[in-house]
Amino acid sequence: MNISKVAVYGLGNMGYLVAERVAARFATKVSDLDRAQVRRACDSFKAEPIEGPQDVGDVDVVVLSLPSPAISLAILEQIAPVLPRHAVVLETSTVNPKDMHACKRLLDRFGLRIVDASVAAGVSQMKAGTATLLLGGPQPAIDDSRPVLDAIAEKQIYFGDTGAGAAAKVINNAVAHAVMVVVAEAGSLATAAGVSREKLVELLADKQMGLHRPLTHRYAERIMQGNYEGGMPLDAARKDSVLALELAQNLGVPLFAIQGSHTIYEIAAAAGYGRDDYAAIAKVWADWGKPAV
Incomplete structure (x- = not known):
């Protein structure tokens, strides 16, 4: 044209x-x-x-x-x-x-x-x-x-x-906005705990330890492949999540996204996925008839 x-x-x-x-x-x-x-x-x-x-x-x-x-x-x-x-x-x-x-x-x-x-x-x-x-x-x-x-x-x-590009944009924005809340909470926890925010940013930006890994490893390599064997058990991730909630409570830091995210680990553990890699939280959506892939 x-x-x-x-x-x-x-x-x-x-x-x-x-x-x-x-x-x-x-x-x-x-x-x-x-x-x-x-x-x-x-x-x-x-x-x-x-x-x-x-x-x-x-x-x-x-x-x-x-x-x-x-x-x-x-x-x-x-x-x-x-x-x-x-x-x-x-x-x-x-x-x-x-x-x-x-x-x-x-x-x-x-x-x-x-x-x-x-x-x-x-x-x-x-x-x-x-x-x-x-x-x-x-x-x-x-x-x-x-x-x-x-x-x-x-x-x-x-x-x-038609609509697929629009959906991708809305989903991308939803993730960015949710992560923004998590990062703000993490920064508040760091400040209250005496942790350097500059070093926290470096840690979270690290491709092996930070924000990248849940996407590139646990979603792309585990959830999309249906591979939940080995790795960090969901029970261990649940325990770590409890520790974060306890830290926030002890420091008097209100949590919203991090606290809300903990719920799915409780549901997944109750469903019997405690020994699977913690990417197995995706199985909960599959159990609800809404697969994560």
Whole structure:
């Protein structure tokens, strides 16, 4: 598909940088409720303002970077009837698969296509050109919009059908946010116990002992392979978890994530997995009919 014009909806902290990167390669039209941001884009990188749906009748790709799924759907309801039938919509906002499916159903009525192109990065990474796009949707639509995707971020990971990229972004964020709580609790414990926070960071960053190992070893090498023999027994991990709770209690440090995480070790031990490697906590989800792999 020959791409000559791109429309970008949403000029927030991330959307503005997305528009700026797109405008470096394509004629770009922009829209945002903040008219100052629109003027800034027009002055800075020669974008053209979108005054109404009629102004996108000649664009080949639409990029959405909006604060909520409802706003994305509302925008598409306005512009879908006037978009060229070959146009592709790229949803870079953080949304759930159900939101992608709702947008797809709407666009299907007009013969239009949508790709989830979730941005897995912060503002600084987008500005530096090191962001990653988590993609989902039909491969032909991704291929047709590839020049715009490449303009936004050269690193891209394809996860599958419509909604898969969006789901990966939500899951990635959920892990990051949960780990943030755990790390904050760990830092508070370290301070109360007189442990150097600088050395704690070094310890947690160590690929053999820290935050990496539960993912690269216990999830990738054990849970995904169904290998729970040998290793550190779940009973031992449960004992260590009890020690951490006791330390926090003795130091008067409130715990939320770490305390909540302990529960699954109690459930797994009660289920008879105490001698398995402690990655066997994943068996509990399988017992509930929700396998961890």
